[in-house]
Amino acid sequence: MRLATSTAFLLLLATTALAHGPTPQKIDQSITIAAKPDAVWAVLGTFAKIDAWHPQVAKSEGTGGNGADARRKVTLKNGGTLDEGLDELNATTHSYSYRLSDPDLKALPVSSYTATITVSPDGAGSKVEWLGRFYRGDTGNEPPEELSDEAGKVAMNRYFADGLKGLKAKVEGAGQAAP
């Protein structure tokens, strides 16, 4: 029984690893921070250093700095890993765009995503917007509930919201990021 279950899971991984389904979903989250964009960017603006501010991240290792071919390997506290590549980073406009390379359904139940995070002035402080596009974990027509569009939305929205709260806490000097 145990063998059958793990085999089924492996098969699932095999079929979803390359798949990129036909129905993308949006994520759009933002937060205001009581600090100038430069101060926010000082925390946010190094691609590999997501572990400095994201409370779901256990550790992050990067190569290539903030260059065109930069990569980061993000290990989450749930044990999953996100292998991400940087597309573009603009330190002047305080924005970077990146994408998932290979899915890890244990990390996030999605098969692929791209995202952009941007800091802009907002009154005396800043607004940080994190938006993205993702595909559900199983892009076939009958996804199991845990790999559905809804499951992907819940997990991605939580990941983005927790990250923004953590960034705000870090920048505003509240010490440890909110749990």
Place this chain on the structure above:
Amino acid sequence: MIAPCGLALVVLLAGSGIAPASPIYVASQGAGTMVALDSGSAPPGAPLPVARTPAQIAAGPEGRLYLTHPDTRQITVVDGRAGSVLRTLSVPGQPFGLAVSRDGSSLFVGDWSGNRVIRVSAETGTVAGEVAVGKDPAALVLDRSGRLYVADRESRQVSVIDTTRMARIATVPVGEAPFALALDPAEERLYVANVRDGTVSVVATADTRTIATLKVGGMPYGVAVSEDGGRLLVSNQQGGTLVVLDARAGTVQAVVPVGRYPEGVATAGKRAYVANWFSDSVSVIDLDTLRETARITVPEGPRSLVIPQEGAR
């Protein structure tokens, strides 16, 4: 005699700034609707509800439009002139890309997870043939001779199908994750937008061979060729831009900011239109000034748009 007159009229209209009556049809995946835009900057008319999550739209003769619904295994047939749904066909698999035969009787439909192209009746949806292609077929383009090109997204190739026999006659290696296709007006070159490596492959159709790879950057998700064949219009989804290239030299002429997550591109006359999936809008680009001249709000999640060919509408 009729054809030259028609041509002269079009030139005259374009020259005088009056837009010819060529609607742009936009499929909104999130909203489950289709809208028609005029060629200017006016807001669309009332959205036409279709089946859930339409992904791609293609035009056939006599004003017909066809939309694929991968999640519901359906194709909606629309009468574009009347602005009404004629029928909804049930088809097997996960229909995504599609092309319409010249006479309008057959549809060629890519089955995304089935790794095949099926030929179905445009009247009934009855399957009349199928051919295996590579993994995750995305865009389909049919040339005037009945040859079909299929972007096999996860096989890094384009499959070439002889539709009279429904047989694959060639596979052409291209870049990483080919998604969108466009033929030049002479049908001598096929342009392939490769999502994952940020390039456009140029395929010579005569010998089905990649002859050049153009660097665009980001994630090219849509491609169109200007009516004179001189320019390539490529949406860079990650950059939120439309990249304009010299089709012959392969050089970038302009990078035009558009909405967020642009995808489908279409062009007619001196204008290009870009579906901004995230922003729920269509950008209108003036090809003389290479600037965005309007951004038209459309229903949620526009991914694909089409401008019917002259004579078909």
